[in-house]
Amino acid sequence: MNHMSKKYNIDERITLKGYWYLPSDPEKKIAGILTYDPNNNIVLELFGGFNCSLDALFSNKQKEVDVVFGKTSDGEDITLLHSSRSANIKFGATFPLVSYSSSYLIIGKHINGLDERCNYWACVKIPELSHWCPPSAITISLSSKETTRINITFDTQYQNVMNVIDKVQIDDNTSVTLAHDVNFNSSEMLLTPKIEQYTYLKITKEKQTSIKEILWDIITYEQFLSLATLSIVKSSSIIVFDDELYWTCDNKKYYRPISIIHLAGDLNTKAQTAIRTTGFLFDYQTIKDHYADLLRKWYSEPENIAPIRSHLIDSLERKKVYSSVDFLVIIQAIEGFWWRFRDLEYRNSNNIPKKQKTSLNTILSELLSEFDDVEHINTLELNIEAVIDSRHYYSHFVPKTRKPKTLFGWQLINQAKRLRLLLLCCVLSFLGLQHSLINSILEECHATILKHLDS
Numbered sequence: 001m002n003h004m005s006k007k008y009n010i011d012e013r014i015t016l017k018g019y020w021y022l023p024s025d026p027e028k029k030i031a032g033i034l035t036y037d038p039n040n041n042i043v044l045e046l047f048g049g050f051n052c053s054l055d056a057l058f059s060n061k062q063k064e065v066d067v068v069f070g071k072t073s074d075g076e077d078i079t080l081l082h083s084s085r086s087a088n089i090k091f092g093a094t095f096p097l098v099s100y101s102s103s104y105l106i107i108g109k110h111i112n113g114l115d116e117r118c119n120y121w122a123c124v125k126i127p128e129l130s131h132w133c134p135p136s137a138i139t140i141s142l143s144s145k146e147t148t149r150i151n152i153t154f155d156t157q158y159q160n161v162m163n164v165i166d167k168v169q170i171d172d173n174t175s176v177t178l179a180h181d182v183n184f185n186s187s188e189m190l191l192t193p194k195i196e197q198y199t200y201l202k203i204t205k206e207k208q209t210s211i212k213e214i215l216w217d218i219i220t221y222e223q224f225l226s227l228a229t230l231s232i233v234k235s236s237s238i239i240v241f242d243d244e245l246y247w248t249c250d251n252k253k254y255y256r257p258i259s260i261i262h263l264a265g266d267l268n269t270k271a272q273t274a275i276r277t278t279g280f281l282f283d284y285q286t287i288k289d290h291y292a293d294l295l296r297k298w299y300s301e302p303e304n305i306a307p308i309r310s311h312l313i314d315s316l317e318r319k320k321v322y323s324s325v326d327f328l329v330i331i332q333a334i335e336g337f338w339w340r341f342r343d344l345e346y347r348n349s350n351n352i353p354k355k356q357k358t359s360l361n362t363i364l365s366e367l368l369s370e371f372d373d374v375e376h377i378n379t380l381e382l383n384i385e386a387v388i389d390s391r392h393y394y395s396h397f398v399p400k401t402r403k404p405k406t407l408f409g410w411q412l413i414n415q416a417k418r419l420r421l422l423l424l425c426c427v428l429s430f431l432g433l434q435h436s437l438i439n440s441i442l443e444e445c446h447a448t449i450l451k452h453l454d455s
Helices: 211-229 267-272 288-299 302-315 324-341 343-350 360-370 384-396 409-430 435-454
Strands: 014-022 025-037 041-046 064-072 077-088 097-107 120-125 139-144 148-153 164-169 174-184 195-205 237-249 252-262
Touching: 014 077, 041 077, 064 097, 120 211, 164 288, 174 211, 174 288, 195 211, 211 237, 211 252, 211 288, 211 302, 302 324, 302 409, 324 343, 324 360, 324 384, 324 409, 360 384, 360 409, 384 409, 409 435
Parallel strands: none
Antiparallel strands: 014 025, 014 064, 025 041, 041 097, 064 077, 077 097, 097 252, 120 195, 120 237, 139 148, 164 174, 174 195, 237 252
């Protein structure tokens, strides 16, 4: 059986029926239905409440529940984390209907919290990943002599080292692997064969880890792939395995999959957005020789780079309407990059006292000069004075007369596009790419970057 075949997709509706209880009172089980939909809702509806009176149900006391356990009609262990309660009762009813809205749904194991440590590893599917790094898992050969014969060959052996595309040791504890796999439905192979090849992400740890740490690693990679593809990418399936949860058959271990679904920001709204398969900033083949170094750098210095890369990723979101907030996100990320990685060196080399704050004019001028050997920065036509007035006007809403060069509408969006090119250069430089490679990358997708805000 394929190790990724038993899973729950984040972009699909899930309904689970069973009995539910609190870990502190396992004998008090209540029937109910758990529903998840891709619009950021995990809701458990119970025919009664957990060990509390009607007065308590309708009060503000104990409305937050850290952990709820469940056992479904299919025998699945379920954990709900970070839940809030609401209740209602109709006239004449003998029991209330109680709902719990949860932030995390764990299918396949009972855990006591996100920080609980076990020997976990994770396999993650991200739809764009297969386009960014093609799996090439299937070999097709054609022959046409007297008859036409089509041979399709692939290997689905779990953890086959031949399936590994690239493995990066991030640090002493964490490894991030790109691997390919194939899904097929053997029951339909004779009449309507359905075969899917894909690239997936595997995260492994040398030491015990937690679901919280695994999710952080996944989100960090999602952000890296968002940069690479110039679009917001989200996982469609997160499967975690526990080294102690398995069954044996013919002296082989088969690990039980644990599906993780969580409502972190807009994680699950990706289902409503078309998958972008072309127009990437760069693909795996382009940066293959630098991939390991780039990824290590991306995972390093989280406190310094995290807010900057988050602003950059936010600026990639395709919207129908853009506002001054989108402009501010980009310019603030550029300022943040300067303060964290350039300001101290600039002060020291120019003997500038600490009390003298570097102006935004200087920041933009220096960064443009730093990347003047990148063709599309050299010809950027950035209106620095207008950008500065707009930055202060939209941040502090000072009178327009004090910032006469403030931009509005299309002119503001136009400058935001150019600022994002500069921000991309800053981030790519932080990752360690030479200006010559940055120039080549921007040359390949310059039109895509400029048109992106129009989409």
